[in-house]
Amino acid sequence: MIAQVATDQPGPATEPAALPAPRRTQRVSMAHVARLAGVSSQTVSRVSNGHPGVGEETRAQVLTAMKQLGYRPNSAARALKRGEFRTIGVILFTLATTGNIRTLEAIATSAANEGYAITLIPVTAPTQDGVRGAFTRLGELAVDAVIVIMEVTLADVGVLPLPPHVQVVVADSNAGDRYSVVDTDQAGGTREAVRHLLDLGHRTVWHISGPAESFAAQRRARAWRATLEEAGREVPPLAAGDWSAESGYRAGLLLARNPECTAVFAANDQMALGLLRALHEAGRSVPHDVSVVGFDDIPEAGSFPPPLTTVHQDFAEVGRRCVAGVLRKMREEHAPERGTTLVPTHMVIRHSTAPPPTAPPAPAG
Amino acid sequence: MIAQVATDQPGPATEPAALPAPRRTQRVSMAHVARLAGVSSQTVSRVSNGHPGVGEETRAQVLTAMKQLGYRPNSAARALKRGEFRTIGVILFTLATTGNIRTLEAIATSAANEGYAITLIPVTAPTQDGVRGAFTRLGELAVDAVIVIMEVTLADVGVLPLPPHVQVVVADSNAGDRYSVVDTDQAGGTREAVRHLLDLGHRTVWHISGPAESFAAQRRARAWRATLEEAGREVPPLAAGDWSAESGYRAGLLLARNPECTAVFAANDQMALGLLRALHEAGRSVPHDVSVVGFDDIPEAGSFPPPLTTVHQDFAEVGRRCVAGVLRKMREEHAPERGTTLVPTHMVIRHSTAPPPTAPPAPAG
DNA sequence: GTGCGGAATGTTTACGTAAACATGTTGGAT
DNA sequence: ATCCAACATGTTTACGTAAACATTCCGCAC
Incomplete structure (x- = not known):
């Protein structure tokens, strides 16, 4: 039963001349190490896991044997025995948005610090089938827990069909009544942005929103409206974008024609970039004629023409x-x-915001 | 041995009132399903894997039992038995660059199509320790193969310390003599970009490069130089950036002061964005005074002021x-x-390139 | 000297699955 | 009627690990 091995000792650069031996079954197991070291496999297990109760000399022997054979613990067997994989699954709908990427990166880093690996489970379509597919795969996947980055309202799903016995945390969602949710304080950030513009003396603030399905977009738009209403300002019509710079540009073309519009809050930095281009082309100077605030603070935001307050x-x-x-x-x-x-x-104030052209020194009335 | 279960039947919404039963060991196994369906576990296995040779009626019974118990195959046991995980590990150094993200996304998608999952293995530091750490974890990780996205020259590593029996493909590297490497045709793309500018009538082309450690940056810079030399043009001094828009801006401030400089090839779009800002601030119009070409074609490139040729x-x-x-x-x-x-x-020609101000109709001499 | 405790190590077993092999059952050809 | 395919299903076993339990050996207290 132990025979199969031999062939494969990963010795120092013994490049096999022509035909490499048939591979596959030759993984080195504890039994092989045990045999070579002249101990039982249990002792190897103990050494492998750093358990106490192994003699100094024996331990050294085992370690040597492990190195010599190039032993690697088999994670499948280990997981089977222990009942855990030390892996967290991350379900997300796209890697195309800044937020998702940066969240994912942060998750990967923290998980690594905790000794957990990350398995990516991309969902192709944000539909019931898409999600169900992901979760079906997930159920069979080697994962102890799941983090769902669900930035979008599912077209036809009310509740996530979660597999049993898998703990879940959701990022960026409104499912707080059903799951644990971690999210950026969208409302707080928006309020700050809008207030900043109001405090500069602008009569009101226009808004280019993200796509209607996005939770973040919804919340930012709602908070924008609420902040204006609280301040007793007129709420201008909302310009709907889709996160892309292109959509910001299109919205900007309209806004640029309206001399009333002196302050715009874009729901993300990319749309702010498009807006900046539209304003520039229309000959309206930022920040002198129009103030612009974005959201996210992407790395490039500081290099926009002009550097973006966000x-x-x-x-x-x-x-x-x-x-x-x-x-x-x-x-x-x-x-x-x-x-x-x-x-x-927190707000980062750069050079895209200023008092309105006809700057009233006191809060407008 | 089968006893433990019972507690957990995930029946339809039977919310346990107060204290949920002590969990952990109660995973539903084939044995439980088999017992309930009144068959052997092997039959359950056959149904689970869609093997033929199971009676219609029996199959239905098993399926019912599986649903009723909420059975999920245990991937650890499956992997142990089959000797494979159906998982590919991806090692990468950062998720901060567009290229890495988009490559990762593409990998995740194709892998999913092939029925493989992706495990992310972030390397914190691009040093020997960092990489070795990643590979050590990797060796114990449930992974059948590895893709390394190595966009950067390792500070102190000559060769990747790869675990045995794991197949590797490297994206974006110069290790073609040691591993299989898949890469974008950096040289071809650069040549196209530089030729495009030359063909418009510019005497020569300036370059803002990426960081020196980056393979892609190296190759783009080398191809830029080579293309100019082939065409018998003067090779201007190279401006070194670090991929960031900010660095492009800094380089741009210098370039903008030089009236000789009428065409710039930036090694990525972000730096081109910074360059655009610098030129704009210096009052040099793009593309009338200066032409700019980027690399990557990030989604925002079409919304730069002006839309970027890249x-x-x-x-x-x-x-x-x-x-x-x-x-x-x-x-x-x-x-x-x-x-x-x-x-x-392939080149995407937008509005940031045009013939030089003093447009000579024939190729300059 | 006897016995007892504890340290070092070995043996058994189970984790859940699926291949390989074994058994039983049916129906059609002879 | 008999026998043998072909099929449906059951039984055994192994994958590699690690917990639980068993054994051996030593030294020290009495």
Whole structure:
């Protein structure tokens, strides 16, 4: 039963001349190491896991044998025995948006710090089938817990069909009543942005929103409206974008024609970029004629013409909290806690905002 | 031995009132399904894997039992038995660059199509320790093959310390003599870009390069130089950037002061954006005074002021080829093929390029 | 000297699945 | 009536690991 091996000792650069031996079954197992070291496989296991109760000399022998054979623990067997994979699945709909990417990166980093690996489960279509497919695969996947980055309202799904026994944390969603949700404080950030423009003396603030299906876009638009209403300002018609710079440009072309419009809050930096181009082409200077605020603070924002005032999101913190949350849930087993955790934002003021052309020194009336 | 279960039947919404039963061991196995369906576990296995030779009626019974118990195959056991995980590991150094992200996305998509999942292995530091750490984890990870996205020269590593029995494909590297490498045709794309500017009548082309450690940056810079030399043009001093828009801006401030400089090739679109801002601030109009070409064709490029002429990379194709390559290697076992596959680029001509101010109708002399 | 505790190591077993092999059952050809 | 395919299903076993339990050996207290 142990025979098969031999062939494969990964010795130092013994390039096999012509036909390499038939491979496949020749993984080195504890049994091989044990045989070579002249001990039982249990002892190898103990050494491999750093358990105490192994003699100094024996341990050294085993270590040598392991190195010599190039032994690698078999994670499948290990997972089977232990009942856990030390892996977190991440379900997301696209890697095309800045937010998702940065959240993913942060999740990967924090997970790595905790000794967990990340398995990516892309969902092709944001439909019931798409999600169901992802979760079906997921159910069979080597994963202990799942983080769903669900930035979009599902076309035809009310509830996520989650597999049993897998803990879930959702980033960027409104499912706080059903799952644990970690999200950026969209409302807070938006409020800051709008207030900043109002405080500069603008009568009101226009808005280019993200796509209607996006939770973040919805929340930013709602908070924009609410902030204006609270301040007793007129709420101008909303320009609907789709996150892309191109859509910001198109919205900007309209806005640029309206001399009333002196302050615009774009729901993300890319659309702000498109807006900037539209304003530039229309001959309206930023920030002298029109002030612009974005959202996200992408790395390029500081190099826009002109450098963009925007709302900075702490994606790293979102990632950290997602991982922490999911691990806590795993360990505590019970109490499938729900509710939403908000990660605060802060404004980065650069050169795309200024008082309006006819700057009234006191708050307008 | 089968006892443990019972507690957990995920029946339709039977919300347990107060304390949920102690969990952990109660995963539903084939044995449970078999018992409920009144068959042997082997029959369950056959149904689960869609093997033939199971009676219609029996199959239906088993299916019912599976649904009723919420059975999920245990991937650890499956992997252990089959000797494969149906998972590909992806090692990368950062998710901060457009190229990496888009390649990753493409890899994830193609892998999913092939029924493979993706495990992310971020390397924190591009040093020997960092890489070694990643590969150590990797060795214990549930992965059948690895794709390395190595866009950067390792500070202190000559050769990748790869674990045995794991097939590898490298994206974006110069390790073609050691591994299979899939890369964008950097040289071809650069040549096109430079020739485009030359053909418009510019005497020569300036270059803002990426960071020195980046393979792609190296290759783009080299091809730029080579193309100019082939055409017998003067090679202006190279401006070194670091991919960021900010660095493009800094380089642009210098370039803008030089009236000789009428055409610039930036090694990526972000730097081109910074350059655009610098030129704009310096009062030099694009494309009338200066022509600019970027590289990558990021989604925003079409919305730059002005829309950027750039070299489009087919990241999806890179991803597809990486996955295809690594799977082929796995299946064919033998012949660890090496060499580099190049994915072609194509130019996207927008509005940032035009003939030079003093447009000579014939090729300049 | 006897016995007992504890350290070092070995043996058994189970994790859940699926290949390989074994058994049983049916119906059609002879 | 008999026998043998062909099919449906059951039984055994192994994958590599690690917990639980068993054994051996030593030294020290009495």
